[in-house]
Amino acid sequence: MKIFRHLTIAALAVTALAAPAAAHRQWLLPSATVLSGNSDWVTVDAAVSNDLFYFEHQPLRLDNLVVIGPDGQPVEPTNKSTGRYRSTFDVQLTQPGTYRIASVNAGLFASWKEGGQPKRWRGTPEKFAAEVPADAEGLTVSQMAGRVETFVTTKAPSSGALKATGKGLEMVPVTHPNDIVAGEAATFQLLIDGAPAKDIEVEVVPGGIRYRDKLNDMKMKTGADGRFSVTWPTPGMYWIEASTQDAKTSVPQAKQRRLTYVATLEVMSQ
Numbered sequence: 001m002k003i004f005r006h007l008t009i010a011a012l013a014v015t016a017l018a019a020p021a022a023a024h025r026q027w028l029l030p031s032a033t034v035l036s037g038n039s040d041w042v043t044v045d046a047a048v049s050n051d052l053f054y055f056e057h058q059p060l061r062l063d064n065l066v067v068i069g070p071d072g073q074p075v076e077p078t079n080k081s082t083g084r085y086r087s088t089f090d091v092q093l094t095q096p097g098t099y100r101i102a103s104v105n106a107g108l109f110a111s112w113k114e115g116g117q118p119k120r121w122r123g124t125p126e127k128f129a130a131e132v133p134a135d136a137e138g139l140t141v142s143q144m145a146g147r148v149e150t151f152v153t154t155k156a157p158s159s160g161a162l163k164a165t166g167k168g169l170e171m172v173p174v175t176h177p178n179d180i181v182a183g184e185a186a187t188f189q190l191l192i193d194g195a196p197a198k199d200i201e202v203e204v205v206p207g208g209i210r211y212r213d214k215l216n217d218m219k220m221k222t223g224a225d226g227r228f229s230v231t232w233p234t235p236g237m238y239w240i241e242a243s244t245q246d247a248k249t250s251v252p253q254a255k256q257r258r259l260t261y262v263a264t265l266e267v268m269s270q
Contacts, residue, residue, distance in 0.1 A: 024048050025205075026060055026262055027239055028101060028150045033266040034178050035154040040093040042152050044077075044101060047086040051210040052239050053264075055085035060148065062087050064104050068161040070097025077101075097158030098178060102149035106168070108254060109144060112136035125251050141253040145169070146260040153178040166194035169242065169259035174227065180267050185231045189222075190242060192259065196226030200242050204230055207237040235269040 031043045045053075046060035059082045067075040080089040093099060110121045110132050121132050132139070145168035151161075157176045164170045175186035190197040204218040222228045222242075232238065243260040 024050060024057060025052060025239060025241070026103075026146075026148045027052065027264050028060070028103065028148055029053050029237065029264055030101065030150050030152050033150070033152050034268075035093065035152070037154070040154050041090055042093065043088060043090050044150070045086050045088055046103065046148075049085075052205060053207045053237060054210050057085070059083060059085060059087040060103060062089060062103070065089065066100075066102050066104050067091055068100040068102075070095045070099065070158045070160050072160040072163065075099065091152070093152065093154040096155035098151060098153040098161050098176070100149060100151055100161040102147055104147050106145045107143075108141055108251060110136075110139060110141045110253075112139040128251070128253070139253075141251070141255065143249045143251055143254040143257040144260075145257065146262075148262040150264040151177040164191050164194055166191075168193065169197065169200075169244065169261040171240075171242075171261060171263060177263070177265055180232060180265060181270055182232045182235045182267050183270060185229045187227055187229045188240075189226045190228070190261070191226055192244070192246075193248070196222075196224065197242075197244065198222055198224045198226055200226075200244050202228050202240065202242045205239045205241075206234065207239065232267040235267050238265050238267055239263075240265065 026048050029045045046062060047055050048060055049055060049057045062080050062082060065077055067077050069075040075091060077089040077091050081087065091099065091101060107122060107124055108128050112119050123131060147168060147170060157178055162173055164172050170191045172189045172191060174189055180186040190200050200222045202220050202222065206216055209215065220228050240263045245256050245258045247256055249257045
């Protein structure tokens with residue numbers, strides 16, 4: 001009983017210290033990021049949580065899952081499943097090279113009042129006109145576009161899957177995402193609709209938040225060319241996040257567009 005009492009006190013102390021930094025973070029976590037066999041497989045966990053890479057909030061839905069192979073062509077993930085706290089799926093790596101695995105989401109969020117009561121709606125532009133009253137009281141509409149991704153390489157790194165789509169907020173690796181090492185700097189570029197995204201704040205957080213009382217996050221901003229660099233303090237899995245907003249909407253009713261980007265990268269030891 002004494003052990004459990006001490007654990008409870010310690011847990012409360014850690015929670016109190018970490019509370020200001022707590023946030024629901026979306027992420028994809030592959031079972032491996034670098035492989036060397038023929039026709040390898042990876043299993044990917046997909047979740048939303050406070051503690052990075054720990055399942056305790058809700059699954060990340062797989063409705064908009066996109067896997068791009070080394071030749072730049074789509075690859076069909078298999079064995080997709082969604083449980084209480086996480087989703088999982090498998091990807092067979094039949095070609096040598098780098099795969100880009102992403103959940104790509106786009107849609108609208110609307111809020112208004114009906115009979116004095118607040119109403120909220122989330123969905124696609126195609127359903128907006130049919131499901132949201134055009135004359136709704138206090139109607140506000142926002143457009144959202146987000147990308148959550150990770151990278152896996154088998155045998156040798158390649159760049160065919162790393163090309164930007166020119167849509168929303170994206171990261172183009174300058175340093176290959178499966179060739180980053182602790183103690184060394186890696187450089188990446190953020191783009192908005194294919195153009196350099198300058199002055200965007202980027203947050204980098206190492207995994208294992210559950211087991212320490214400090215977030216240990218790093219923050220930096222992109223330069224005029226959209227580039228930023230990270231020097232990795234230790235090996236392990238890292239979470240990268242960036243977000244911004246503008247008025248470049250494609251739906252007339254939406255007055256602002258919110259863009260988000262998240263990536264999971266593995267940093268190797270020297």
